[in-house]
Amino acid sequence: MMKTSLMRQAAVCRAALTSLPGRATFRASPAAALALPRSSATFYRPSTFLIRFYATEQAAPSRESNPEPPTLITRFEDLHTLGVNERLIQSITKGMRYETMTEVQSMTINPALRGKDVVAQAKTGTGKTLAFLVPVIQRIIEAQPELERPSRKRATADDIRAIVISPTRELAEQIGEEARKLARNTGVRVQTAVGGTQKNAMLRKTRAEGCHLLIATPGRLNDLLSDPTSGIAAPRLAALVLDEADRMLEVGFKAELESIVSLLPDRNTVPRQTLLYSATLPKNVVNIARTYINPANFEFVQTVRPDDTPTHERVPQFIVPCRGFENLPATLLELVRRELKASYEDKTKMPLKTIVFLPTTASVVCYASMFRRIAYQDKDLPPIYDIHSKLSQFERSRNSDNFKRAQSAILFSSDVTARGMDFPNVSHVIQVHLPSNRDQYIHRIGRTGRAGKEGQAWLLVSDIEIPAARDMLPGLPIKRFTELSGAVVDVKKAEESELPKEFVDITNAAQKLPYEIISETYRSFLGGALGDTDRQDVVNEINSMAKHTFGLEEPPAISPRLLANLPRGIKGLRLADANEGRFRNSIGNRGGRFGGRNERDAAPRKPRDAWEAMEMAGAQEKRRPTRARATF
Known part of the structure; x- marks a missing residue:
């Protein structure tokens, strides 16, 4: 094929x-x-x-x-035979410590x-x-x-x-x-x-x-x-x-x-x-x-061969279905602690150095803020960094450089780092919520398992996202993982004493966040961040997260303009009345087409028919409409 x-x-x-x-x-x-x-x-x-x-x-x-x-020249020290200046060769071999060329280097230089x-x-x-x-x-x-x-x-x-x-x-x-x-x-x-x-x-x-x-x-x-x-x-x-x-x-x-x-x-x-x-x-x-x-x-x-095994097929991949949105941050924290412990106990494993991808800029800010607050108390957690469109270029460059140099760290990121960025020794890529499309899922995974190193890929999604995940990700070697207790806890029914420690840590941190971060995160999920997931289900989930994670008695209000861009009939939203400055419950009967992603750096999805996809070069298989759904 x-x-x-x-x-x-x-x-x-x-x-x-x-x-x-x-x-x-x-x-x-x-x-x-x-x-x-x-x-x-x-x-x-x-x-x-x-x-x-x-x-x-x-x-x-x-x-x-x-x-x-x-x-063909395959070693940088032999570039002198092609007339390359000795000072450049010394910079490569002595300064940058590169010895053997990759195929694209050997074939194009x-x-x-x-x-x-x-x-x-x-x-x-x-x-x-x-x-x-x-x-x-x-x-x-x-x-x-x-x-x-x-x-x-x-x-x-x-x-x-x-x-x-x-x-x-x-x-x-x-x-x-x-x-x-x-x-x-x-x-x-x-x-x-x-x-x-x-x-x-x-x-x-x-x-x-x-x-x-x-x-x-x-x-x-x-x-x-x-x-x-x-x-x-x-x-x-x-x-x-x-x-x-x-x-x-x-x-x-x-x-x-x-x-x-x-x-x-x-x-x-x-x-x-x-x-x-x-x-x-x-x-x-x-x-x-x-x-x-x-x-x-x-x-x-x-340099892409028909028989190549793409990176995303070599990296072990796991999906963790979570009961609700409020389970996701606690499950992420549990996974991080689990993998940290494994790296401490087995010195043959790479230190935990993970990129956590989230669907919106606001959610990146929110998760990074929560984990920083937790890290103040939990000194076992590695340094926390974030990269997203709201940071200045200086801040983005600084955080990127710090993460590159770190032996162990967590980077919360939007899709600005999903492609092309070379972060050495990334041990884990963790995606929280579904990405915008199959290609983005694969590009994100490409941040780990590089240069012959080991790596793991994890996808944490709520139960309501599973049907869309099965449609988006068939044919990939994704295994269902059910050993994280935080994924299955029913927060709505459990007593506080029955909750895993990760839930307590997350809620303590989340309820200290500025209200602006919480409200922006809430509104960001009303955009197109979760693709084909049912919109009423999304509203139900973010309302539950507002209550059980952020401790709000009522969900943040949205503007009439945002409401006008949501599908007709959405229930459970609170509308900000611009004239009176008060809130009232939305009956959700405003019309309009569903808006796009609330993420400036994410790659827009462009239509591409199956024939055009088949004609694209490369070993990576593209989305096929006739492929069966995933069975995880």
């Missing part, structure tokens, strides 16, 4: 990339996932199954028809160093960052040999030779950190431009230090390039890197990308190398490749 999918995708890519007049046509071999344009092109298939296709210039018939494929455009399909967590940074920085040094060594000579803000575009602030900051490590012993200046930070501070820093390599998010980069007063310009731009191209299109950056390219020098006037990296190759990514890539001089590298 996987091989058929890859062959179908080859046909789609061939048609897409040959639709432009005057461009070379594609030829797909049975093993190829994506064929590249060629007229007199040749191709070879390395023994590693990583398929490479070469495109030659249309007007070069004298070139050898069967060139020998270059020898050489063609990129030779000036070819590259389209690379590789799963997240496979070392794509170094794969494009090494050739980009090396070519900057080749163009300006004086940058081989650190210099007091000032660069300027309009001396940008390469731009890396990344979809999220966290990824851009992560790439910037890696680039600075790599360029540490050279004169190459690296700057980062992301949203959520002060634009003027970034401009002052760039004007003072100069910039050769700029890493940016699409929105901030478009703002800088389109602002004539910014001083940021790239009249001699030699390289453009699009990282996580599929993710950028998922979160709606197509217009910004088009605007950015229109503000860059014309490729016909100022030749430019383009490197495009993506985990999947849907049609819109292929269209970007067709627009930005030179069809006469590019190479496609695919």
Whole structure:
């Protein structure tokens, strides 16, 4: 089935990339996932199954028809054979302590160093960052040999030779950190431009230090390039890197990308190398490749094999059905304590370092606040961090860095960290409530079990979410787990003395939270955070949680505007009367379509038919309408 999918995708890519007049046509071999344009092109298939296709210039018939494929370099110390500067090699092998290349690094660095455009399909967590940074920085040094060594000579803000575009602030900051490590012993200046930070501070820093390599998010980069007063310009731009191209299109950056390219020098006037990296190759990514890539001089590298076992199939996965919403935080605390104890008793286990994903920004703030209060009393709990859209970029970067460095810690997060972020040694990914879709569930799991390390994935859901979970997650190796006592306690009937300790700790912490945090958390679940779960059931659950977890006699009130966006007939909500400033019970007879997720950083769900999903490259299987429901 996987091989058929890859062959179908080859046909789609061939048609897409040959639709432009005057461009070379594609030829797909049975093993190829994506064929590249060629007229007199040749191709070879390395023994590693990583398929490479070469495109030659249309007007070069004298070139050898069967060139020998270059020898693959698999160790960073051997990069000198490709002409890479020794200072860069020392930064990698001595400073960053990397020895062996990943497949995407081995397969893309050489063609990129030779000036070819590259389209690379590789799963997240496979070392794509170094794969494009090494050739980009090396070519900057080749163009300006004086940058081989650190210099007091000032660069300027309009001396940008390469731009890396990344979809999220966290990824851009992560790439910037890696680039600075790599360029540490050279004169190459690296700057980062992301949203959520002060634009003027970034401009002052760039004007003072100069910039050769700029890493940016699409929105901030478009703002800088389109602002004539910014001083940021790239009249001699030699390289453009699009990282996580599929993710950028998922979160709606197509217009910004088009605007950015229109503000860059014309490729016909100022030749430019383009490197495009993506985990999947849907049609819109292929269209970007067709627009930005030179069809006469590019190479496609695919490190996703039909017989690969995806990360999410190697990581043990468990689902814990909980009686109600009020059971979830206590069950999470019980699970954390259980796994902490296991790591203490068995020194062969990794220390507990977990990311807890929640469906809304407000719920991230709420859970992190509760656990911090508990940690004041329970010194066995590791440090607590959170990342979400309400934090400033400085706070997000600080928390991210602290979590990376921690041996044991808990990070509460929205989906801003679900894809691409490289947190070392994450032992557990715990998802509380259902994610927005199947792909998001899989991407979240990808934060653990990385680089050959062990990992576990847990999904904590209320009973009302089980039907939607079965529809969303069939075919995955998820096992039902029933050994957590907090999941099955009926809080409504149990006496306080009968409750597990975790319930007492949670309620004590929750009832000390500011009312604003409680009310925002309550309202956030009235958005689309829980997907297809019945809305009346959701209201019943959050009302019960308001009473039994937060200790409220009546649930927080909602605005008439929010009520108007809920389905007709919802019972049990309290309406805030804006004119009288008082609350009254809602009879729930307002109409309107159900609103979207209350989470700015979450990837919006876009429709995709089954045929298009089958045509996407990659070993990960996409959602299939005909697949049976999960049976956990």
